[in-house]
Amino acid sequence: MSNDNFVESTKTLKKTVPLMIKHKVPTTPTNYALWYTYAKQQLPILNQAIDQGIAELGLCTPTLCDTLYQEHLASQTDKDMAQLKQSLTAMVQEISHSMADTLSDTEDFQGVLTKTFGKLETAEQDGLSLEETMKLVRELVRESRQIHTSTGTFKGQLSSTQQEISALRQALIESQKEANEDALTGILNRRAFDRDFQNYIQNNVPLSLILLDIDRFKSFNDNYGHLLGDQVLKIVARRLKESCRDYAQAYRFGGEEFVLILPHKMKSSARQQAETLRRTLEKISVLDKKSGQRINSVTASFGVAERQENEPGESMINRADAFMNQAKKLGRNRVLPLT
Known part of the structure; x- marks a missing residue:
């Protein structure tokens, strides 16, 4: 130089x-x-x-x-590596959820087989006298037992693979801790929220929060599998991100909870945006590829809070959370407070 x-x-x-x-x-x-x-x-x-x-x-x-x-300023290499890490993390999460669903299906299948064995063995004990019929039944029982053994072995293999995937997933999660984007949904994560929110609080910037939780989300995973649950999370996150204007930001708060920071917005404006989002989310339609069934029951409960003068950040989050929980208790798919 x-x-x-x-x-x-x-x-x-x-x-x-x-x-x-x-x-x-x-x-x-x-x-x-x-x-x-x-x-x-x-x-x-x-x-x-x-x-x-x-x-x-x-x-x-x-x-x-x-x-x-x-x-x-970032070089293309930096961007490519960040995208690769995020994509790899998302891929492992998807494989892990798929494996969990397969294990669940295998356990159900074993239960059906076990029940069938009992019925067949009871029928034999009750004395079906035709030798040829008994021969066929015994053969069916034997073949069913082979299927049962095969299914048990397959389940053991899946369990072993699941452990390996879980270990890899945990390693990726650890490497992702310094990132600010949620790997699954692509929006900002809880770490980014904590950082931005504290920055606003420390500088006394007026703001409002919208906290929301997807209604009955556990039923999506239980009834349709984790992959469909992941799809719901991605669609909701995309809708939230698309709604952000004037430096508002959407974050995945944790699990099926999301939060929006709206700087320089009063409660009335934040509540109006939350109501718009509520109507947007209830129009979501998701196709379950396994059953061919279309799910049109995606809704969310919302809590809105505007920061009061010199209010600690934790207090503001708690108020939004309390309104959100109250919305769930009153029937879900609504925004509180009313005014």
Whole structure:
């Protein structure tokens, strides 16, 4: 590096650090790169995006920094590796759920066979006298026992494979902890929510929360299998993400729960958006490929909360959660509070 370049870089760095401190941006390598580029004014479109975000939000949130870095500065290799990790994690989750469904079907089949054996053996004990008939029945019992043994062996093989997949899945989950996207649904995860939410709270940015839980989600897994349950989660997440405007963000909060952060939105506006989402979700139609049946019963219960003056973040989340639980108790598929 020439002396002129060194001097120029030093000047830019001296601008970068105060800017990050001013806007309370965490001092991570990617944030340094982002704000160094901003201070150097190399990418006008990047500077415009940052300025617009700060103007509308009052700060540059961690998620906004990450998004702008990925859009403008990250190399294609970085993007490909992130996508590969996310895709691999999603694939392992899908295989794991498929294996769990297969194990469940195998156990049901064994139960039917066991019941059939009992009936056949009882019929024999009650004295069917025709020798030829008894010969056929005994042969059927013998063949059924072979199927039973084969099914048991198959179940053992599936169980062993399931353990290996579970171990791989856990390893991928550990590597995914530093990521901010949920591997299954593709939207932001709980880690990203905690980071962004605390950033808003610490900077006293007015905001509202929408917390929602898919109604009777366990029945989707129990009645149709985990793969269909995963499909429901993906569709719901996509609808939530599509609804986000004005720097609102959707996150997978955990399991079948999702949360939206709406900066600079009052409760009335948040409640209106939640009601729109409620109507959108109840129109979802999912095809169960195993049975050919179409499921048109996807609904969710919503809780809405606007941050009160100096209210701790945990208190705000608890209020939204309480409204959501109350919505479930009152019959599900509704938004609370009413006003």
